Amino acid sequence: MATAGRRTLAAGGTVAVAAAVNVATGMLTQKWTLAWWLCTAVLVVLGGALQAWLTVSERPPARRQEIEDVDVRSGAVTQRMSGPGGQSVRRARIEGGLSQEQND
Incomplete structure (x- = not known):
């Protein structure tokens, strides 16, 4: 409804x-x-x-952005999210760089 x-x-x-x-x-x-x-x-x-x-x-549920089981040997990973919520990276093997950005 x-x-x-x-x-x-x-x-x-x-x-x-x-x-x-x-x-x-x-x-x-x-x-x-x-x-x-x-x-x-x-x-x-x-x-x-x-x-x-x-x-x-009526409030929207809290958003969640997850990255799991990432294996980047050479290079970088950027995780971007607009709006409120949470970001997480689990079980990752990144030998370059990891960047998390969030715009409210």
């Missing part, structure tokens, strides 16, 4: 839960002012929590 669809679903669910809290509180206590305040609190807390969760879940 696309980001806009998830946000729409989260907003609709938040409003539905807040409305249910409003009606249930009002009917059980007959204190409609209290019911509206609880409804507002549920909207703010649940809506904020859902939006925070959606924002965190």
